[in-house]
Amino acid sequence: MSSLAFEILQRPEFALLRVQLEAGQRVFSEPSAMAGMATSIELKAGLKGGLMGSVGRMFAGENLVVNTYRAADGPGEVLLAPAAVGDILHYRLSRSRLLLQRGAYLANSDGVEVSASWAGARGFFSGQGLVLLQAQGDGDLFFNAYGAVLQVDVTRDYIVDTGYVVAFEDTLQYSVSALPGLGIGGQAKAFFFGGEGLVVRFSGQGRVWIQTRTIGPLLNWVYPFRPQKRSD
Numbered sequence: 001m002s003s004l005a006f007e008i009l010q011r012p013e014f015a016l017l018r019v020q021l022e023a024g025q026r027v028f029s030e031p032s033a034m035a036g037m038a039t040s041i042e043l044k045a046g047l048k049g050g051l052m053g054s055v056g057r058m059f060a061g062e063n064l065v066v067n068t069y070r071a072a073d074g075p076g077e078v079l080l081a082p083a084a085v086g087d088i089l090h091y092r093l094s095r096s097r098l099l100l101q102r103g104a105y106l107a108n109s110d111g112v113e114v115s116a117s118w119a120g121a122r123g124f125f126s127g128q129g130l131v132l133l134q135a136q137g138d139g140d141l142f143f144n145a146y147g148a149v150l151q152v153d154v155t156r157d158y159i160v161d162t163g164y165v166v167a168f169e170d171t172l173q174y175s176v177s178a179l180p181g182l183g184i185g186g187q188a189k190a191f192f193f194g195g196e197g198l199v200v201r202f203s204g205q206g207r208v209w210i211q212t213r214t215i216g217p218l219l220n221w222v223y224p225f226r227p228q229k230r231s232d
Contacts, residue, residue, distance in 0.1 A: 003092070004109045004140045012087035012148040017080040017107065021071035029080050029107035031067045038076030044068045082106050082144035089149055089167075089209065090142055097136040097170040104133070104143045104166050111139030134170075143167055147213030154202050162198045163214035169206035176200055 004027060005020040016035065019027050031045055045065050069078045082088060084103070091098055093112055105114055117134035135141045145166045152158060154172060162176065179199050202208055 006090070006140070006142075008088050008090070013085060015082070015086065015088040015144070017088050017142055019069075019078045019080065019107070020075065021069065021078065022075050023071050026068055026070045026110055027078060027107055028109075029067050029069070029078075030082075030105065031065050033080040033082060033106060034067065034069075034078065035081040036079040037069065038078075040071055040073040040076035041078055042070045042072035044070075080107050080142070084144055084146040086145045086147045086211065086213070087149045088142055088144045090140065091135075091167070093135060093137055093139055093141055095138055097134055098141060098143075098167055099170055100133040100135065100143055100167045101165055102133075104145065105135070106144045107142040108135065109139040109141075112137040112141055114141075143209075145209070145211035146215060147211045150210045150212065152208050152210060154208055155205055156203065158202045158208065159199045160202065160208060160210055161214075162200055163216055164210045164212075165200055166209040166211050168202065168208040171206035172202045172204045172208065174200050174202050 004025070005022075007018050009016045009018060021027060021041065034043070037043070045067050088106060099117060108114060112135055114133060114135045117132045143166065149166060152160075159179075161179075168174070176198060
């Protein structure tokens with residue numbers, strides 16, 4: 001499978017993906033990601049991976065519909081921008097699998113299948129939903145984060161707050177639990193109400209990508225400044 005020609009611009013705060021397609025080449029993305037494209041590009045929107053695969057992606061926080069961009073009338077470029085303010089990363093799949101958090105998927109080449117991966121109770125307690133996204137196959141995958149991204153090479157054990165996990169390789173085992181050191185009350189709040197203190201404990205060998213920001217603390221910071229209706 002040939003690789004896509006691409007570059008990531010304006011990183012890390014306002015990253016933009018530019019893909020240069022050769023004649024007949026395709027790239028797939030979230031439907032709201034297209035920022036611009038050449039007139040030689042043919043755009044089609046539709047389900048990918050069948051109805052069940054599309055529904056699974058929807059429950060994993062992605063859109064039901066996927067856009068397909070094909071260089072139909074000669075080569076051309078496609079500009080893709082994620083919804084979140086932050087960086088874009090490239091991962092080359094080679095008969096391998098990468099797990100993504102909700103909303104992290106941006107685009108992929110031919111040869112890559114993106115579907116839902118059941119996470120069981122681990123996903124439920126993490127506050128990230130019942131499923132994760134999994135990307136597998138042989139080709140190019142692009143995913144995005146909120147903020148900049150730190151890559152951590154795990155060689156034994158590592159702990160990450162659930163809200164900061166962007167993606168990780170399936171060579172890692174993981175479990176979700178309360179942050180070590182929390183009292184019984186703090187653990188109960190974390191598990192039953194999705195509060196702070198839930199972490200992912202990774203073990204084994206592999207890479208995990210961590211974003212430098214998460215939306216929850218930002219909303220908490222903004223909340224006191226919200227406009228309020230005054231009673232007469």
